[in-house]
Amino acid sequence: MTSSNSRTSEYPIDAFFLDRWSPRAFTDERIDRDVMLTILDAAHWAPSSGNNQPWRFIYGLRGTPAFDTILDLLVAGNQRWARNSAALIVIVSKSYRVASNGEHKPAYTHSFDTGSAWFSVIAQAMKLGYHAHGMEGFDKEKAVEVLGLPDGFRVEAAAAIGRMADKATLPEELREREVPSGRKAVAEIAFEGKFSGEA
Numbered sequence: 001m002t003s004s005n006s007r008t009s010e011y012p013i014d015a016f017f018l019d020r021w022s023p024r025a026f027t028d029e030r031i032d033r034d035v036m037l038t039i040l041d042a043a044h045w046a047p048s049s050g051n052n053q054p055w056r057f058i059y060g061l062r063g064t065p066a067f068d069t070i071l072d073l074l075v076a077g078n079q080r081w082a083r084n085s086a087a088l089i090v091i092v093s094k095s096y097r098v099a100s101n102g103e104h105k106p107a108y109t110h111s112f113d114t115g116s117a118w119f120s121v122i123a124q125a126m127k128l129g130y131h132a133h134g135m136e137g138f139d140k141e142k143a144v145e146v147l148g149l150p151d152g153f154r155v156e157a158a159a160a161i162g163r164m165a166d167k168a169t170l171p172e173e174l175r176e177r178e179v180p181s182g183r184k185a186v187a188e189i190a191f192e193g194k195f196s197g198e199a
């Protein structure tokens, strides 16, 4: 087992996986465009079926209109803390691929592939001293419109990136939630040979 960040794993995993978590308290430090692009460069080295690379990232740096546009899409509960982050991202994926005859074919794993790119965002951000916090709570339909998404792209999730701050900087009602969460037992999610968990 490994212990770090107030968490303990069952097996001797790398502490990185325990240190990764989703804080809401961010310092007011900004992020340079080159740093943001470094993080997204890392993300696009993720694996994907047929090297299809279905992920696309629309980002905004705090202090720019692009940040305000994405912030405006978030539900109020996310806006409260995400407004202090250094950057906001909307992650979308292309749901089809184009065959050599020009025909559009569904890309079965587009969301799966884009999920691995999201984890690469997290990993590169952490290696640079930042944390990333995913968000489902935002207006996806409006995102299609205001971000100018072409047909056939699925809006997957949004994320906030920034340098973690002390939880004392959060509004009081968010402070008690600012604790690294636990996980199910490994036996509940890993099955040798045949599914044997709860439906």
Ligand SMILES: Cc1cc2nc3c(=O)[nH]c(=O)nc-3n(C[C@H](O)[C@H](O)[C@H](O)COP(=O)(O)O)c2cc1C
Residues within 6 Å of the ligand: 020, 021, 022, 023, 078, 133, 134, 135, 136, 137, 138, 157, 180, 181
């Ligand atoms: C795709 C996705 C969507 C999420 N949506 C939200 C959200 O809208 N608001 C929020 O505060 N946290 C959100 N989270 C954070 C999760 O609640 C968090 O990852 C989960 O509780 C596990 O905690 P940890 O990431 O700190 O380990 C989201 C995370 C992911 C990956």
